Amino acid sequence: MKHFINLKDISASDLRKILKDAKKRKKNRKKFNTMKVDKDNPLNGKLIIQMFEKASSRTRLSFYIAVKQLGGETITIKANELHLGKGGESLADTAKILSTYGDAFLLRTDSDKKIDDFRKNLTIPIVNLLSPSSHPCQVLSDIFTIEEIKKKPVSKLNICWIGDSNNVLNSLIATSVKFRFNLNIGCPRNYRPQKFVLSWVKKNKRKINIFDDPKKAVKNADVLLSDKVVSLNDKVNKKKKIKDFKNYQINLNLMKYAKKDAIFLHCLPRGNEVSDDIFLGKYSRVWQQALNRVDVQKSILLYCFGKLR
Ligand code: CP
Ligand code: NVA
Numbered sequence: 001m002k003h004f005i006n007l008k009d010i011s012a013s014d015l016r017k018i019l020k021d022a023k024k025r026k027k028n029r030k031k032f033n034t035m036k037v038d039k040d041n042p043l044n045g046k047l048i049i050q051m052f053e054k055a056s057s058r059t060r061l062s063f064y065i066a067v068k069q070l071g072g073e074t075i076t077i078k079a080n081e082l083h084l085g086k087g088g089e090s091l092a093d094t095a096k097i098l099s100t101y102g103d104a105f106l107l108r109t110d111s112d113k114k115i116d117d118f119r120k121n122l123t124i125p126i127v128n129l130l131s132p133s134s135h136p137c138q139v140l141s142d143i144f145t146i147e148e149i150k151k152k153p154v155s156k157l158n159i160c161w162i163g164d165s166n167n168v169l170n171s172l173i174a175t176s177v178k179f180r181f182n183l184n185i186g187c188p189r190n191y192r193p194q195k196f197v198l199s200w201v202k203k204n205k206r207k208i209n210i211f212d213d214p215k216k217a218v219k220n221a222d223v224l225l226s227d228k229v230v231s232l233n234d235k236v237n238k239k240k241k242i243k244d245f246k247n248y249q250i251n252l253n254l255m256k257y258a259k260k261d262a263i264f265l266h267c268l269p270r271g272n273e274v275s276d277d278i279f280l281g282k283y284s285r286v287w288q289q290a291l292n293r294v295d296v297q298k299s300i301l302l303y304c305f306g307k308l309r
Pocket of ligand 2: 130135166167168227228230231232233267268269
């Protein structure tokens with residue numbers, strides 16, 4: 001049994017195995033309807049429990065479909081309906097109950113500590129569906145999408161992030177170390193990645209390139225990514241932050257600095273960090289990106305159950 005919490009704690013070869021499995025599975029069900037179960041039915045009889053302490057559209061739906069395609073069952077519970085928290089039940093007791101009824105626990109939360117506490121108390125795998133420090137399912141799936149579209153290993157591409165230093169960027173940085181690709185980041189000086197993230201990169205003998213000038217960051221990019229300037233867990237002065245990022249919008253003018261065949265990805269939901277003509281235009285692959293989450297998350301679950309082929 002394995003957990004899937006943070007990409008930096010998973011080996012590059014395991015991450016590559018997940019991507020390979022996802023590619024094979026996606027190919028094998030090309031003509032299947034959405035809810036048709038994969039031939040090998042690998043999660044037959046298993047119950048996957050999802051819990052969201054904050055909003056989600058894509059993660060919730062894509063995991064629902066992923067579990068169904070693997071032949072399992074899934075139930076989604078809301079944090080405020082549990083005894084945990086307000087009802088006074090301890091996390092350890094809740095974890096024991098989840099492990100008694102369920103076969104895996106998927107959690108979106110505002111607390112990295114809570115994920116870690118569950119990890120210590122569960123006897124079933126836990127998957128991080130987004131925490132303040134990372135969004136591993138999203139970013140591993142994005143690597144899959146990049147390689148699918150570019151038909152090249154990500155190590156041969158220039159990846160560029162324009163925007164806030166948040167959970168999604170932390171996971172992207174982790175993959176840049178694991179898969180050894182060139183990562184340029186364009187953001188205002190006060191919003192650079194946190195020190196502990198940068199020192200982890202250094203400890204792993206890798207480098208990421210950070211620019212104040214977004215044009216320099218975008219130069220020669222094969223892929224541009226961004227995310228909302230104000231994240232769900234941000235307790236900042238929103239107006240000020242949005243103003244600070246006003247010169248960092250991905251629009252047709254900035255896109256000119258990327259390679260001609262560059263693509264644009266965004267995890268959604270979106271804000272002003274991208275113009276409509278980019279988000280809805282010819283460079284954008286955001287819908288394919290969202291759909292691929294189903295395929296990659298299936299293989300993430302199989303990794304947790306030791307069932308990767
Ligand atoms: N990209 C993403 O995780 O979307 P949701 O917040 O809708 O799940
Ligand atoms: N950085 C965003 C990602 C949403 C999918 C957030 O944490 O709200």
